[in-house]
Amino acid sequence: MAENKPRPPQQLNRKPEEDVGPPVVEIRNLWTKFGRTVVHQDLSLEIYSGEILSIVGGSGTGKTVLLRQMLGLERPSRGCVRVFGEDISEAGPEQLQRMRNHWGMLFQQGALYSALTVFDNIALPMRELRALPEDVIRDAVLLKMDMVGLGAEHANKMPADLSGGMTKRAALARALALEPRLLFLDEPTAGLDPDASDAFVTLILALHRELKLTVVMVTHDLDTLFALSSRIAVLADKHVLAVGPSCDVVRVDHPFIKHFFLGGRGRRALEVLDERNEAAQEGPKE
Numbered sequence: 624m625a626e627n628k629p630r631p632p633q634q635l636n637r638k639p640e641e642d643v644g645p646p647v648v649e650i651r652n653l654w655t656k657f658g659r660t661v662v663h664q665d666l667s668l669e670i671y672s673g674e675i676l677s678i679v680g681g682s683g684t685g686k687t688v689l690l691r692q693m694l695g696l697e698r699p700s701r702g703c704v705r706v707f708g709e710d711i712s713e714a715g716p717e718q719l720q721r722m723r724n725h726w727g728m729l730f731q732q733g734a735l736y737s738a739l740t741v742f743d744n745i746a747l748p749m750r751e752l753r754a755l756p757e758d759v760i761r762d763a764v765l766l767k768m769d770m771v772g773l774g775a776e777h778a779n780k781m782p783a784d785l786s787g788g789m790t791k792r793a794a795l796a797r798a799l800a801l802e803p804r805l806l807f808l809d810e811p812t813a814g815l816d817p818d819a820s821d822a823f824v825t826l827i828l829a830l831h832r833e834l835k836l837t838v839v840m841v842t843h844d845l846d847t848l849f850a851l852s853s854r855i856a857v858l859a860d861k862h863v864l865a866v867g868p869s870c871d872v873v874r875v876d877h878p879f880i881k882h883f884f885l886g887g888r889g890r891r892a893l894e895v896l897d898e899r900n901e902a903a904q905e906g907p908k909e
């Protein structure tokens with residue numbers, strides 16, 4: 624059977640360089656099967672506090688399924704997923720709900736409730752806690768809107784009246800509503816024009832720094848990937864083929880990595896990354 628075939632050794636496994644303590648997310652020897660189809664085979668990955676870890680891989684390699692397993696929305700066939708040290712695959716509904724209050728999720732389409740105003744969308748996770756008075760919720764919602772660059776004048780708008788960039792900002796404000804330590808981003812810049820995409824990347828970077836967030840992101844967009852990632856994990860051949868800083872990952876000799884990073888788009892994004900690294904090494908201009 625396919626499961627017993629030897630697989631190539633992991634080619635790159637670099638942890639963050641600084642001492643970052645125990646992993647925030649720890650995936651150990653995970654298998655995912657749908658019927659006879661094996662999606663993940665003995666996959667392991669650790670995500671550390673304060674980093675932005677991006678997951679890339681070809682279509683159908685199981686990035687979304689892996690994200691859903693970290694969120695406790697799906698259980699792996701075998702292996703374990705620990706988030707903040709707790710085994711999420713074994714968690715009951717109450718434990719899962721408590722754990723969910725410590726992370727935020729930004730879905731690909733923004734996923735705002737179309738029948739609720741921007742204000743009510745952002746307030747929803749706070750109201751679900753049933754512990755906060757309305758005046759506290761009001762101040763908190765306006766604060767979150769300010770954090771993501773949405774003026775208070777947008778509070779009563781319906782999602783249908785927002786631009787793509789504003790929808791993403793409102794969804795991000797909702798993901799940050801309960802002050803999570805961990806933020807999941809699924810294709811955060813999908814559907815945005817280049818200017819809105821750059822502005823959203825800048826916002827995520829600023830919030831990541833200010834709020835000391837750990838971020839797990841899935842993206843196909845190379846500009847977003849290089850601009851945000853502390854490390855990149857490449858899913859290929861049913862497991863994490865390589866994980867490390869982008870400058871190391873792009874040099875791994877594997878057909879997917881060559882195709883993904885060193886095709887025309889990838890080369891351009893790498894040039895921008897190199898220019899930025901050089902500028903950073905030269906230090907601030909007088």
Ligand SMILES: Nc1ncnc2c1ncn2[C@@H]1O[C@H](COP(=O)(O)OP(=O)(O)OP(=O)(O)O)[C@@H](O)[C@H]1O
Nearest residue numbers: 657658660662680681682683684685686687688689
């Ligand atoms: N509930 C399910 N039942 C059966 N097969 C599933 C189920 N969920 C996912 N799959 C299959 O698992 C594989 C991985 O799916 P997944 O959506 O995680 O891929 P992906 O890497 O996110 O792909 P893409 O980049 O195209 O979004 C696919 O072949 C998909 O058809």
